[in-house]
Amino acid sequence: MKKKFVLVLLLIFFSITFIILYSSLHKVEIYIPEKITNKSTIKFSAKDLFSNKEIDFNSLVKNDKLTIINIWASWCQPCRDEHPFLMKLGDDKNINLIGISYKDNIKNSKKFLNDFGNPFSNILIDKNGLISINIGAYGVPETYIINADKKIFKKYIGPLKEKNYLEIMSLSNENN
Amino acid sequence: MIFNHIGYYSLVFGFFISLYLLFFSMFLYLKGKLNNQLNLNIYYFSSLQLFLVILSFISLIISFILSDFSNETVYYNSHTTKPLFYKIAGTWGNHEGSLLLWLLVLTLFIFIFILKSNNQPKLYRLLSIFFQQIIITGFFLFLLITSNPFNYLFPIPIEGLGLNPILQDPALVIHPPILYLGYVGSSIIFSSSLAALIENNFSKIWAKHIKNWVFVSWIFLTLGILLGSIWAYYELGWGGFWFWDPVENVSLMPWFSLTALLHTISVLEKRQLLKSWTIILSISTFSLSMSGTFLVRSGILNSVHTFANDPERGVFILTFLFILIFLAVFIFFFFSKNIVNLNEKNFYWLSKDSSIIINNWFMMYFLSVVLIGTIYPIFLEVITSDKISIGPPFFNKLIVPFLIPFLLIMSFGPKLKWIKDRFNKLELDKIFFFVISILISVLIYEKLGQKNLLITILIFASIYLFLISLIELIKSRNNLSQKLSHFGFSLLILSILFNGLFSKEFSSNMKIGDQIEFDNKLIKFKNVESKKGSNYNSIIASFVIEDENKRISKFFPEIRIYNQPNIMTSEADIKTSIFQDKFFVINFLKNENYFNVRYQVKSFMIWIWISTLLIVLGGLIGLVRKIK
Numbered sequence: 001m002k003k004k005f006v007l008v009l010l011l012i013f014f015s016i017t018f019i020i021l022y023s024s025l026h027k028v029e030i031y032i033p034e035k036i037t038n039k040s041t042i043k044f045s046a047k048d049l050f051s052n053k054e055i056d057f058n059s060l061v062k063n064d065k066l067t068i069i070n071i072w073a074s075w076c077q078p079c080r081d082e083h084p085f086l087m088k089l090g091d092d093k094n095i096n097l098i099g100i101s102y103k104d105n106i107k108n109s110k111k112f113l114n115d116f117g118n119p120f121s122n123i124l125i126d127k128n129g130l131i132s133i134n135i136g137a138y139g140v141p142e143t144y145i146i147n148a149d150k151k152i153f154k155k156y157i158g159p160l161k162e163k164n165y166l167e168i169m170s171l172s173n174e175n176n
Numbered sequence: 177m178i179f180n181h182i183g184y185y186s187l188v189f190g191f192f193i194s195l196y197l198l199f200f201s202m203f204l205y206l207k208g209k210l211n212n213q214l215n216l217n218i219y220y221f222s223s224l225q226l227f228l229v230i231l232s233f234i235s236l237i238i239s240f241i242l243s244d245f246s247n248e249t250v251y252y253n254s255h256t257t258k259p260l261f262y263k264i265a266g267t268w269g270n271h272e273g274s275l276l277l278w279l280l281v282l283t284l285f286i287f288i289f290i291l292k293s294n295n296q297p298k299l300y301r302l303l304s305i306f307f308q309q310i311i312i313t314g315f316f317l318f319l320l321i322t323s324n325p326f327n328y329l330f331p332i333p334i335e336g337l338g339l340n341p342i343l344q345d346p347a348l349v350i351h352p353p354i355l356y357l358g359y360v361g362s363s364i365i366f367s368s369s370l371a372a373l374i375e376n377n378f379s380k381i382w383a384k385h386i387k388n389w390v391f392v393s394w395i396f397l398t399l400g401i402l403l404g405s406i407w408a409y410y411e412l413g414w415g416g417f418w419f420w421d422p423v424e425n426v427s428l429m430p431w432f433s434l435t436a437l438l439h440t441i442s443v444l445e446k447r448q449l450l451k452s453w454t455i456i457l458s459i460s461t462f463s464l465s466m467s468g469t470f471l472v473r474s475g476i477l478n479s480v481h482t483f484a485n486d487p488e489r490g491v492f493i494l495t496f497l498f499i500l501i502f503l504a505v506f507i508f509f510f511f512s513k514n515i516v517n518l519n520e521k522n523f524y525w526l527s528k529d530s531s532i533i534i535n536n537w538f539m540m541y542f543l544s545v546v547l548i549g550t551i552y553p554i555f556l557e558v559i560t561s562d563k564i565s566i567g568p569p570f571f572n573k574l575i576v577p578f579l580i581p582f583l584l585i586m587s588f589g590p591k592l593k594w595i596k597d598r599f600n601k602l603e604l605d606k607i608f609f610f611v612i613s614i615l616i617s618v619l620i621y622e623k624l625g626q627k628n629l630l631i632t633i634l635i636f637a638s639i640y641l642f643l644i645s646l647i648e649l650i651k652s653r654n655n656l657s658q659k660l661s662h663f664g665f666s667l668l669i670l671s672i673l674f675n676g677l678f679s680k681e682f683s684s685n686m687k688i689g690d691q692i693e694f695d696n697k698l699i700k701f702k703n704v705e706s707k708k709g710s711n712y713n714s715i716i717a718s719f720v721i722e723d724e725n726k727r728i729s730k731f732f733p734e735i736r737i738y739n740q741p742n743i744m745t746s747e748a749d750i751k752t753s754i755f756q757d758k759f760f761v762i763n764f765l766k767n768e769n770y771f772n773v774r775y776q777v778k779s780f781m782i783w784i785w786i787s788t789l790l791i792v793l794g795g796l797i798g799l800v801r802k803i804k
Contacts, residue, residue, distance in 0.1 A: 007509045014505070018498045021470075024558045025490040075331050108331055 042069075042150050044131050049101055049109060049123035057098075058150065060122055065096040066172045067146040070120070071132050073104040074112035079141045082159035083116050089165070090119025094172045099123040102132050102140045145171065180247050183235030184326040190228040190283075191316040197221055198309040205302040218305065222290055225312075226283045233280050236325050237267045245336050248327035249273060255336040257711040257739065265349040271489075272325035274352055278469075279315045281353075281360040286312065289364055289389075296385060300368075300375045307367035310503075314496045322489045347407040351400060355427060358397025359465040362430060364389045365437070366462035366500075369455045370507050376514040383445035384802070390441055391799040393461075394434050395792055401427050402788045409781075410750065417784060420568045425550040426468035429543055433461040436539035439532045446594055447529060451515045452508075453536075459504045466497045471550075524596040531589030538582045545574045577630060579669065583637040586665070587644045590658055605647065613640040624677060635673055641666035657801065661794030667787035671780040678756075678779035687769045698722040699775060712738040714747075717762050717771065731760040731775075757781035 045056040061067050070086060072079040090097050099120035101109045106125070113123075126132050135144070135152070145154040145168065154171075156164050197218065204214060236249070240263050245251045253270040254263055267273045286308045293301050319325070365386060372382055404427065409417045418424065437457040443450050470493040523530050549566045588606075617636035621629075645663040649656075682694040686701045693699075702718045719731040734747040748761040759776040 003509065007505070010505055011502070014498065014501055018494065020555050020558050021494055022491065024554050025494070075329055075333060103333060103335070105331060 042135055042146065042152065044134065046100075046124035046126060046131060049099075049106065049125055055122065055124060057124070060096070060098055061146065061148075061150055062096055063148055065094055066168075067096045067098065068168070069098050069100060069135075069144040069146060071100045071102050071126075071137050071140050071142045071144075073102045073140050074108040075104065076102075076140045078159040080116065082141055082143075082161075083119075085160045085162075085165040086119040087117050088119075089168060090121075092169070092172055095168075096121055100126050100132060102126050102137075103129045177244060177246055179235040179238045179242075179244065180326045180328060183232040183239070184324070186228040186232040186235070187316065187320060187324075187326075190225050190232070191313070191320060193221055193225045193228065194309050194313045194316055197225070198306065198313055201302045201306040201309060205299060205306060208299065219290055222283075222287050222305075226287045229276075229280050229283045233267075233276055236273060236276060237264055240264060240267050243336065245334070246329050246332045247325075248329050249325045251329055251333055251336050253336070255711070259710055261349070268352050269348070272319070272323045274356070275315070275319055275323050276325050277353060278356055278360060279312070279319060281356050282308075282312050282315060282363065285360055285364050289368075292388075293385065295381065297375060297377055300371050300377045300382075303371035303374055304364075304368040307370050308364065311363050311367070311500070314500075318489075318492055318496065322492050345407055345411045347403050347410065351403040351407055354396050354403060355400030358393045358395075358400050358434075359430065359469070361389055361393025361396060362434060362458075362462045362465050365393065365458045366504070369458035370504060373455050373507060373511045373514065376511075378444065378448065378451050378515070380445055380448075383441055387441050387445065388799065388802055390434065390438050391795055391802065394431075394438050395795040395799065397427070397431050397434060398788065398792050398795065401431060402785065402792070405788075406785060410748070411745075417781075420549070420566075420571045422550050423472055425546050426471050429546055429550070430461050430464040430468065432539045432543040432546070433457055433464055436536045436543075437461060439535050443529050443532055449523075449529065450533075452512055455508060455512075459501075459508070463497065463501050463504075466493070466500070470494055470497055526592065526597045528589065528592045528594050528597070531585060531592055534585055535582075535589065538578065538585075541578060542575060545571065576634065580630075580634055580637045583634075583641045583666065583669065586662055587637075587641040590655070590662065591648070606644070609640060609643040609647070613637075613643060620677075631673065631677070635670070638666050638669040638673065642670060657794045657796075657798030659794070660797065661791045664787045664790030664792075664794060667783060667790065671783035671787055674780045675778060675784065678777075680777045682773075682775045684773055685770045686773045687771070694775065695777075696724050699773075701771075701773070709736065712736045719760060719773075719775075721775075729758070731758070733760045733762045735762060735764060752782055754782065755779060 042057060045054055047053065048055050068089065086097065089095050097120050099122070101123055103126070109123070113120075124131070132140075132142075136155070141159055143156040143160055143164075144152045147153045160168075200221075201218065236247075239247045239250050240254055241260065243250065243254055243256050243263070245254075249270060249272045250266075253273075254266045258266070268277045286305065289308070290301075290305065293304070368386055368389070372378060372386075401424075404424065405417045408419065408424075434457075437454065440450050440454050440457060444454050470490065523533065549570055553566055613636050616639050617632050620635055621632040641662070645659055645666055649659050649663055680695055682692075682699070684692055686692065686699075688701055688703055690701045691698055698721070700720045700722065702720055704715055704717045707714050707716055714734050714736045716732050716734045719733070721729050721731065729751070731749045731751070733749045736745050736747055738745070744764070746761050746763055748759055750760070751758040757776075757778040759774075759778055761774050763772040763774075
């Protein structure tokens with residue numbers, strides 16, 4: 001009797017541990033706002049993917065819209081996964097979505113957008129990856145939300161999920 | 177390119193072989209016989225499995241050497257400008273590669289187990305192989321489903337993303353493999369204790385045979401933790417060797433459990449006692465090793481780490497881990513009636529057996545402290561969304577006071593006789609050492625003045641253990657391994673204490689030409705120059721420290737800016753001598769003329785490494801003597 005009791009107790013204990021650890025997995029917050037907010041304003045210029053003209057990033061930020069930077073590459077699988085969300089964000093009139101093409105072949109980038117659609121208002125080329133590193137990227141894909149001072153106030157590492165998408169949409173609605 | 181395919185398909189074949197071995201060993205077990213032909217069969221298949229995993233691992237290494245960026249793992253973790261040595265090390269410096277290494281060690285160990293366990297009962301062997309193959313199959317699945325090291329990238333990128341420069345350090349090249357050898361060794365202990373439980377095979381021969389595996393895992397685990405600590409000291413540039421960081425704690429937990437097992441198994445061997453406890457420790461050591469892998473690899477502990485962070489992996493390891501735990505718990509409860517305890521209550525209070533039990537209590541206490549300190553923040557965050565962080569003060573406050581009785585018991589426990597000892601011999605030398613230890617600690621207390629009493633008593637206890645075990649070492653060579661390890665442990669505690677008490681630190685912002693006085697010495701900032709390394713640019717500052725006798729020592733701390741990925745690291749200039757390390761490190765400041773300068777004098781630093789090595793050496797001697 002006593003033995004069975006211990007067994008049941010152990011099973012309950014381990015089950016609870018399992019459930020808690022399991023839910024902690026889904027709690028891993030991948031954006032780290034507090035680390036980035038103090039960073040200096042984003043400043044760079046790069047060539048545009050389509051017009052091939054040098055464009056200053058500052059000229060792209062508009063005060064009446066929420067500016068979002070998305071770093072992507074055609075060779076990156078998770079970028080394909082998040083693309084449908086980007087398409088929806090691109091449709092929103094209050095959002096200004098700027099793409100950075102990270103270490104990518106120009107032909108492949110264009111083909112990717114041709115195949116999956118182009119949600120970006122502008123795409124800047126980051127051939128050697130330096131621009132992305134300077135604004136604090138770990139890899140692709142990453143998505144940054146920029147405030148009016150041209151500072152990053154939110155950062156998503158890894159592909160956007162449904163949850164992140166809804167969060168961005170609510171931010172965009174607040175803005176107006 | 178081709179190596180991608182070779183590596184991947186050998187993994188797939190290896191997986192099928194482990195399925196075959198899994199069912200075959202169960203089938204033979206149920207049939208209840210194992211003749212030589214079948215024995216050979218198992219032997220061949222297990223060597224084939226080992227060969228395939230080695231092949232796969234070598235393919236990955238070659239992909240790294242050739243910088244084959246069509247391989248996703250290589251692309252994310254390597255770069256053409258990286259030195260060859262670190263290209264190779266990059267193989268296991270990442271998630272996929274390190275899991276492949278786990279698998280390699282798993283298959284290697286089961287192969288050795290099959291070779292070395294011929295004198296054991298056949299059914300017991302079959303069952304051990306069966307349990308071990310469950311673990312191996314799980315790891316194959318984990319690799320193939322969630323962490324394939326041979327994912328193909330197209331179009332092929334021109335250049336890789338590079339390995340984090342702080343991982344480019346010789347100690348870190350061997351740290352993970354060594355630690356894994358320790359972790360994986362505990363899987364053999366896990367499988368064979370379960371098998372022994374079912375078969376009720378707790379003979380002296382079994383205890384001896386499993387003790388070898390306990391020694392092997394313990395040696396590697398200790399060495400692995402030491403290497404991690406050395407890496408943190410030399411590379412992180414914080415001047416410390418242990419930070420109670422969750423990732424460190426995770427390797428310490430199985431160590432406590434394994435150390436308890438190491439002592440308990442002797443009681444089993446000598447007196448046929450503590451059988452259930454041995455099983456429980458075997459199960460918990462392995463579960464803790466697996467949870468360590470889970471916590472580190474799932475990203476719960478280091479969520480900022482990578483973009484390839486995938487909760488799916490965490491779910492897999494977690495589920496797998498709990499399947500194993502539940503399996504073990506059920507087996508334990510259904511078969512523990514097999515254990516016949518003839519004289520379980522038969523422990524006389526003054527005997528070696530009892531002192532080992534006390535050792536186990538302490539180990540379990542230390543384990544619980546570390547476990548709670550590491551896991552509790554995670555639990556709290558899930559349940560209440562509060563974030564707390566538990567730092568060194570928690571661990572120090574809960575562990576340090578308990579070290580005092582622990583050290584004292586350690587100083588007389590090993591000399592007690594088995595079963596029953598008597599208390600009639602008050603030896604003069606012991607009293608003599610007791611008095612000497614008190615005198616020395618009081619002297620240290622007086623010299624430092626303001627320090628607290630607890631530390632003084634702790635110094636006394638460790639000096640006492642130090643003297644006693646030193647004398648024992650000199651007296652006779654019997655039981656050398658135990659004496660050496662205990663001596664090493666007392667030395668370790670003493671070095672850590674002195675390191676904490678006598679270390680000095682100076683930190684300030686300086687520009688070229690500045691002079692600052694510190695501890696009767698003059699620190700002068702001479703100049704900086706820049707230099708180009710193989711895959712980084714560096715800025716080297718030169719400092720001169722002049723003491724009151726005008727003796728001069730020069731320091732050249734360095735800041736490296738790696739090109740791929742673009743990361744800055746501070747390389748400390750460390751001058752090691754017998755009694756102290758001088759540690760000099762600089763950092764950039766926003767204002768470009770100034771540097772942040774840190775100069776530390778760390779006492780007895782090198783003795784922390786030496787004493788841990790002595791502990792390991794003790795284990796090694798024990799193992800070698802046993803195998804003979």
